[in-house]
Amino acid sequence: xxxxxxxxxxxxxxxxxxxxxxxxxxxxxxxxxxxxxxxxxxxxxxxxxxxxxxxxxxxxxxxxxxxxxxxxxxxxxxxxxxxxxxxxxxxxxxxxxxxxxxxxxxxxxxxxxxxxxxxxxxxxxxxxxxxxxxxxxxxxxxxxxxxxxxxxxxxxxxxxxxxxxxxxxxxxxxxxxxxxxxxxxxxxxxxxxxxxxxxxxxxxxxxxxxxxxxxxxxxxxxxxxxxxxxxxxxxxxxxxxxxxxxxxxxxxxxxxxxxxxxx
Numbered sequence: 001x002x003x004x005x006x007x008x009x010x011x012x013x014x015x016x017x018x019x020x021x022x023x024x025x026x027x028x029x030x031x032x033x034x035x036x037x038x039x040x041x042x043x044x045x046x047x048x049x050x051x052x053x054x055x056x057x058x059x060x061x062x063x064x065x066x067x068x069x070x071x072x073x074x075x076x077x078x079x080x081x082x083x084x085x086x087x088x089x090x091x092x093x094x095x096x097x098x099x100x101x102x103x104x105x106x107x108x109x110x111x112x113x114x115x116x117x118x119x120x121x122x123x124x125x126x127x128x129x130x131x132x133x134x135x136x137x138x139x140x141x142x143x144x145x146x147x148x149x150x151x152x153x154x155x156x157x158x159x160x161x162x163x164x165x166x167x168x169x170x171x172x173x174x175x176x177x178x179x180x181x182x183x184x185x186x187x188x189x190x191x192x193x194x195x196x197x198x199x200x201x202x203x204x205x206x207x208x209x210x211x212x213x214x215x216x217x218x219x220x221x222x223x224x225x226x227x228x229x230x231x232x233x234x235x236x237x238x239x240x241x242x243x244x245x246x247x248x249x250x251x252x253x254x255x256x257x258x259x260x261x262x263x
Contacts, residue, residue, distance in 0.1 A: 058263070063078075064108065070099045088121040088122030105259075118242035150230075157195075160252075162252050169193045
């Protein structure tokens, strides 16, 4: 009898331990296996990310400047100009004869870099840089390119310019060669867009729809709409324009431009 009682007690004790173990196991929170998580570094306002160069070539890419020379990807030349032929004293560096790309582009190795001064001497003082859309866009051919299929132009820019300078992006309207230059058909009242707030020491992208280009003033004979110029385009210019009849000692600019493309 004692033996039966002992066996019964052992069975009860073992059963209790099993039940207790199961109870503990069932109340334990399972641990998930290595689930990947994304880490975002926050600064006041919004998450930030480390920029990487993900730019890819497009059909409208005029120049990414990476070959370092003065010829764009459409085989057109880069050049600089100023108002000295108009008896002005403005100047721009580098001159066309030595113009090449400079080290330090937008997430890249090279970009266009120009600097200079717009000065008194000509009633409408200016200096600028341009790039042609074909190898024969200048004299003697003055060849035209139809860019009607594109909606606008965009590029990256950084630098500095005096507050009284305008930086005009111009789509000139020109005809046949005359006296060594492709003659203006607009009387220099060309379609343009004036950049007012995008030039700083940090790279920023400027996107300009062609619908935002306008002409101004009452001089010349501008075409009725920009689509006329798009159908017979020759070049783009970036012009640093001073106030009319400027009489000061000089207005400074130092500007970088990269990844110029039509979109």
